[in-house]
Structures are given as C-alpha cells and as structure tokens.
Amino acid sequence: MNCVQYKTAADFDALFNQLAQKSEGRNPESYLERWQGLWQRLAQEPPEPSLLSGMAQAGAMSKADLSAGLRVILTGLSCGRPDFSGIKAPCRRRVAIVAAGNIPGVAVAPAVAQAAAGCPVVVKLSRSEPYFLPWLLEKWQESYAEPAGIVAHPWPADSPATEALLSSAETILAFGNDFTVWDIRDTYRRKQVFGFGQKFSIAWAGSSEPSPEQLRALAHDVALFRQNGCLSVQVVFVHGGKQETLDFARQFAPVLDDVARQFALPGAGLQSRQIQDELDLLGVHWARECRPHASCVIMPEKFQHEFMRGGCVVQVVPGQNIADAIAQIGSYWPSVQGVSLVWPEAGCREQQELWNQQGVGYVRCAGQMQAPPLDWANGGIELPRAVCAG
C-alpha cells in the first residue's frame, strides 16, 4: 500500500471508509484467534535477519536484544483475550494510533484489539520503530485471506499527513512522552483521546538471598530493550534493611552486567560512566557496582527519581514494606506501570494481590515483565471497551 498518497483529511476519510468496509462481518474471536496463532508461530521461529537489521539500525538496539525481546513480546501477545462485553454492535470508530518508538510494537496490541472490534485502524509509526507492525501485517497477509483492517506507516511527526490523519480520526490512542500526549489531547480536545505517557516499572524483592534464576530473570526485566520501556524495571525495592539491600545488590550486579553485556551495543559503557561522573560530581557516595561495559547498580538509601536514566542503570533500595516503597516513590507513584516480583513462589500470589490493591494492575513474576498479554489494560484502559462501549 502506498501510504505516501494519503495527505489530506479527505484522503484519510476515504482510507478509514475503505478499511471499515473490509471489516464488515468480522468475528472478533476468530480474528484474534488467527492473530494469536500467528504470533505463537512467529515466537518460535528465529526473527528474520532483514527485520532485525532494520529495527536495530532505526532503534539503536542490538540484534541480540531485539531477538530476545521480540520473542518475549510475541509470546506475551499470544495470551489473553480482550473483553468485548458491552460492545453491542460492531464498532466503527475511526481509530488513529500515534506509536512511540522506544520499544518495538507498542501499537500492536491496541491496533489488533480495536480492529477486532470492527474499527478501521491507522497507525502513525515512530521513525525509530517503523518495522515491526508492518512486518506483522505482511505476515498476516501471507497467512490469511481476511483483511487485517490496519494500515501502518511512519509519516513524519511534522508531516501534514500526520495532522490530516488525526483530524480524520474519531479516536486517537497516543503513545509518547507526556508532552506529546498533552499536546495531542490539547489539540484534539473534541475527540476521544487516550494517552499513554511516560511510565516506569519497579521490582519488589522479598529475599536477600534470591535464587540465581530469579536474579537472571530480574536482569532480563531491566536489560531488555536497554531499559527503554515503561515495563522496564528502573528500581528494585528490597524488603528489609540496608544490609539485606546491599547483599542483594552485590549479588545482582554481576548477573545484570552479564545479561546487559549480551544485549549491549558498542558504547554502552559510556552510560555507566555518565552516571558515575554525575554521582562523583555531586559528591554522592552511595555504594555502587558500575561495570565498565554495560550496567550500573547504585544503592542510595532511598528511591531517587532523578537517577532513573535507562541504559541499564538500576537503583536497589531498601523498602520496609509496600507502603514504604510507595511513600518513597511519592509523587511519581502514578507513573508506576508495573511491578516485577522477586519473591519465593509460595508468597508470590499474596504479594501480587497486595500490589493490585494499591492500584497496580500489572504485577508479574520476574522475567515476565516485557511480555504483556493481548488483554493488558495499559494505564488501566481496557481496549476496545473504553473506545467502543457506551
């Protein structure tokens, strides 16, 4: 499809109409079943080299990182089914998605969920991740006769086509930094806009003696996609006092570095140096385990928002209990997206419920953070019901 031809709102009106027509009679369940079958199959195959090359170049991530990450994402998407209850008739709302490019495929689940509900969906991809969704759409086309009902293209942010697309849409799902989301809300205030802004994730570690498997799983939660995702763990709260925390951090640092090194691009060591420089310049003498190549574990006494930097820099801090961790996060609490649990299996369910009670819907055992299921209510927004019901 030549997306360059779409320039004006009228062009996008026509595109949405065309997609809507092709979605006539779509059965949401069988549509999702096909997608999930496809994802399951793709998760078991080695990623295509051309896809990896393009993504690595555009997104400044290593092929090893992407290769591991795509498998995790596809596995996650293969699970879960969005809830269609309350959507009485096929939903025909014209949905535009503004995708972020910090990690691959942020638009995949919302696009598919909306398309399943019958919505025509057009995705403006980020220039740093213009490959994954179009590749999936290609795979869909190769596998099934039914149209996917989704068009995706990396129109530049400053292209008139982007404005035309958003003007033509009835619903906008905006992924991006808070500023971008605010800007879209403000500009299109008469439309239905759902914003998915900046968030971060934390880990809750219950034992000062975690198993090697748990440490490795947690390291994946930190290091996958070079800690760029909102589900990437930026800070680990260790249930206990200072000594338990230091013990945990010192066990975790070499494991994290090993995983981070596998995923690192050349130059990853500079970020480790940057954080060390800043701490030294500030005269902050926190314990730290900064490795020259890929990662840095810092151990302040309390959570420090300004030292959440990505690039495999992670804070490990003591938390007396969940309430204490939340208190430390303070005004940044609404930005917490998910919790990775490093907890003995027996108490895992209970901890999950405790975090759920605090309003965190996404709580996973360590190692599963980057695999949200298709029905994940990102930001508490249940798609497609939020768009289509009522």
Place this chain on the structure above:
Amino acid sequence: MPQRAVLKEKILNFIDASPAFSLSPGTEHEQEFHHLALEVFAYQFENNEAYQRLCRLRNATPETVQRWQDIPAVTTTSFKSVPLFCHPLENAGFVFYTSGTTRTQPGEHYFYDLDLYKKGSLKSFAAACLDDRQRLPMLIIGPSAEFFPHSSLGRMFSWCMREYGEDGSAILFTPRGVDVEFACDWLEEYAGAGKALIILATSLALADLVTALEETGARIPLPAGSRILDTGGSKGRHLTIPRAELLQRTASVFALPETMIFNEYGMTEMSSQYYQTSILSGQLGADPAVHLSSPWLRSLACDPDTLELLPEGSKGILRHFDLLNLDSVAMLQTEDLGQVQGHSLILHGRLPGAEPRGCSLLSESLLSYRQ
C-alpha cells in the same frame, strides 16, 4: 593579579599568537598549549568543587597529571545535573542552555564573561568562512542573541553578524522558525545586486527554507562567492533529511557549488568550534571531508566501552579539551563518534543509543512544527 585574570590573559595571547587553523600543532604551539592546558586544569581543580571531587576519585590531581591528554574528562550530560562552574553561581555573567532533548532538564553552561568565547569564535569563523573578505551581506536563519539569549550558537551568530556582516544583514529566524517570505525577499534582493553573501543557518532551518522554496518551485541563484554555513543545532527537532541530500538540494535551489556549503561542529558545553569549509581545505591542503579545529581546541578518540584513549586516527567517541572553557570544565567526554588526526576530525555521527531514554521518550513531539 588574580589567577583567573592571569590565565585568561595567557589564553587571549595564545589565540592572538596562533594561526587560526593548521593541520597539526607546530612544536612551539604544542608546548604552549600543553602548559596552558595543565594550568587550566590546575585552576579548575582548585576552583570547581564538583570537578575536584571527580578528579580525586579518579586519582588525578595537578600533581599527578603530566600530560593534557590525561586530564579527567566529564561527560557532557553532567552539565544537565551539576553546575560546573569555577565561581559562585551568583557570579555567573552568562549561562547557555543546551537545546531541548528528551532529558528532563537542559544542560547549563555557565560563564564568568564571554571574552574568550568571543575572541576564539570570531577568529575561527573569519578564517574558516570569509577568506580575505572583510564583510559580507549576512543572513541568519538560526538562533541569535536577540531572540535566543541563552543559546551559545545564537550568541556566536550575532557576534559574527556585528563583526563581519555588511549593513542590511538580517536575522530572519525567531522562536516561530524561519521567516521564509522575508528570507526569500532578502536573498532575491542581494542576489539581484550580484553581491556575494553568506547565510548562517542551523541544518533544520536551512532544510525548512529549501523545502519551502522547492514547494513553490522557486530557485534563488546566489552570486558567485556566496556561501552557506550550517550547523547541527536543531532546537529539539530532528533533521530527517540525510546530509548528502540536504547539500544537494541546497546547492540546487541556490545554484551554489556544494563546496560552498560549509559546516560547523560545536556544542553548548564547548566554547570552540570545528569547521569544514573549502576555504580551509584549499588553504591547508586538507581533505575536504574533514573538520578542522583551531589550536586552542584539541580532541582525542576513546574506546566507546572502556573510555581508554585510542591511537591517533582511530575511530572512537570524541573527547575534547577546550582551553576557552576556562570557567567550567575544559575536558569534555561527548557521545559523538569520530577520528582525530592532529587538528583534523572526521565525524561519524553519534553513538547509537547515546541519548538516555525513558519510557516512550522517542516519540516525536508533534508540537514543534506547530509553534
């Protein structure tokens, strides 16, 4: 005489006594640079508390550092989190901010005064961009001190205009962007008069102007001898056109040889600049692809992972020592990739993934173009 004043005087004399550009440091200048660099380090170590802390932790003091290459560097990102200034902050005469990035706050580069910055940048600019001309009609389509008081590039552009711009020179760039209509009128007027002129631009502003002209089908052939200087300043926006394409389109719209489109490489954290111009390559016999620095700016390439110094000519991340950064920190560790040979630099862009990113930070802002 206070220590700073003595050092400043020495550096000013060094600027006066040095050629604006050369391919490699001559023995005499090399020695002088070396002495000055160690003196600047000693001064910054003594007066910049934060920097001293970092140096001590790296076991580097004026007593132990014997070569300018071993002076500890600070990463340029540190300017975003720590005031790196050799005086109490209330004595800062000027502060320049790094342009918008995805980080939560811009970097701040403090100056006690701008004498060194002005002297160095004017001498480099004139030698790199003006050849034997005293003044040229000058059009600025980039930041200026008038509209962007906290832009270091803007300050330099304004100095250049005052010093080397003919009467009638104009600034046609505001926070709203390029004033395309007036810029075209201005260019047509001077082109019509057959007078060689110079445009100082950020790459983005130049791209905006060229695109606007292309959309109307207009071409403004500039008189022979005209030149354009562009620099990477983007004010937070991303240039999506590859440089080779921008050069080709600019050359076509203005009927200029590509060799008359010059480039400057600099950064807010630094007070000196590199230039890539056909004037310099012609005069010095340098490879036209290289950028050249003035003798008061020296660079090194480092291993991107270990940050160890690499042999001359190797590709690595760039570390610059800028004598003119007297009031802050002279040795800067950047995220830019390049190869250094003497005063020559071949730029290879930025380290992939260098920009620290949080969740969803890579989504382009939709606001920038509406402003």
